Amino acid sequence: MDETIVHAYGIVADNEALAEFPPGIAETRVWVFDTDGLGAIVSLLPVEGFGVSDWERNAANVSWLGRVARQHHEVLQYASMNATVVPLRLPSLYQSLESLAATLGAASDRLERDLGRIQGKVEWAVKAYRTAKADRSAVSAGSASGRDYLIARSRDLSARNTVRQQLSEQVREIHNALGEVSAEQVRNQPQDAALSGRSEHMLLNGAYLVSRADEARFLELVGKIADSSLANGILVEVSGPWPAYNFTGDAEARATEALK
Amino acid sequence: MSDVPERWSDEQVALVDLIDRVIGGGVVITGDIVLGIADVDLVYLGLQLVIAPAHEVEQSISLRRRSA
Numbered sequence: 273m274d275e276t277i278v279h280a281y282g283i284v285a286d287n288e289a290l291a292e293f294p295p296g297i298a299e300t301r302v303w304v305f306d307t308d309g310l311g312a313i314v315s316l317l318p319v320e321g322f323g324v325s326d327w328e329r330n331a332a333n334v335s336w337l338g339r340v341a342r343q344h345h346e347v348l349q350y351a352s353m354n355a356t357v358v359p360l361r362l363p364s365l366y367q368s369l370e371s372l373a374a375t376l377g378a379a380s381d382r383l384e385r386d387l388g389r390i391q392g393k394v395e396w397a398v399k400a401y402r403t404a405k406a407d408r409s410a411v412s413a414g415s416a417s418g419r420d421y422l423i424a425r426s427r428d429l430s431a432r433n434t435v436r437q438q439l440s441e442q443v444r445e446i447h448n449a450l451g452e453v454s455a456e457q458v459r460n461q462p463q464d465a466a467l468s469g470r471s472e473h474m475l476l477n478g479a480y481l482v483s484r485a486d487e488a489r490f491l492e493l494v495g496k497i498a499d500s501s502l503a504n505g506i507l508v509e510v511s512g513p514w515p516a517y518n519f520t521g522d523a524e525a526r527a528t529e530a531l532k
Numbered sequence: 533m534s535d536v537p538e539r540w541s542d543e544q545v546a547l548v549d550l551i552d553r554v555i556g557g558g559v560v561i562t563g564d565i566v567l568g569i570a571d572v573d574l575v576y577l578g579l580q581l582v583i584a585p586a587h588e589v590e591q592s593i594s595l596r597r598r599s600a
Contacts, residue, residue: 280561283559334547337551338547341547341550341555342545342550345550345553358558359553359554359558359559360558360559361554361555361557361558361559361560362554362555364560364561376561397549460552460556463552468546514553515553517553517557517558518553520559521557521558
């Protein structure tokens with residue numbers, strides 16, 4: 273048999289019955305490997321093509337990385353629909369199942385804490401963008417003389433600042449309102465327009481840990497907020513449910529750090 | 533607009549959202565094969581290099597050098 277390497281996708285309690293996983297990275301078979309008290313969602317990747325040097329070589333290869341990220345995510349998405357799962361950050365490679373078991377044993381306290389934290393909850397993402405409407409309201413018509421120009425320009429700048437402050441305040445209110453219906457919430461750094469391919473400026477990149485019992489209420493509130501914000505030049509979008517990527521490990525600390 | 537948003541299928545997940553979460557979120561358990569933080573930065577910056585417009589590439593390269 274060709275040499276393999278262990279890839280771990282996420283952690284579940286060891287008694288979770290998860291049978292029909294989608295194919296893992298490189299179309300490999302995925303299963304739950306039970307260790308002492310914890311289950312690791314794993315598959316065996318061929319070393320040829322997925323060894324450490326391959327990850328390094330493909331670090332800038334979007335099609336390779338995108339495919340791997342998608343397969344990693346699809347396994348976690350399936351698991352999180354059917355169980356409480358702590359997602360592991362990509363890449364998560366181990367020499368053998370034995371070394372994985374030893375590693376999990378050493379980290380079992382914080383993994384169990386994470387499992388408890390997200391039990392019965394799912395992550396929703398809400399983003400807000402500044403629409404062209406908000407931009408236009410801060411721009412005045414062209415001016416005739418130099419003096420008029422300077423006055424108009426100063427008025428423009430101050431109007432733009434006011435608009436910016438108002439938008440920022442509204443977005444803070446949106447985030448807080450959604451937080452009221454959530455167990456936890458976090459504001460991540462807005463995504464770069466070059467990466468997202470969106471022309472609108474991103475105002476909010478929020479993640480919300482919502483109890484399954486509150487999901488309908490949360491989504492209803494998002495719908496209401498989306499309706500009322502549009503008139504103020506804010507476009508609100510929701511996606512999910514996601515595995516709890518933002519509410520496990522040190523994700524929150526990283527987000528806080530990124531916003532500084 | 534007032535309808536509760538529909539849940540998506542995996543095909544619709546944007547690459548940037550995927551990368552944000554799969555590489556930027558989740559738990560790190562240091563195994564016996566360690567891909568350090570520098571490598572993860574490379575992954576992210578690598579993505580920027582490919583997608584970013586030409587004028588931003590230079591900046592990304594200098595960031596990459598600083599993190600190395």
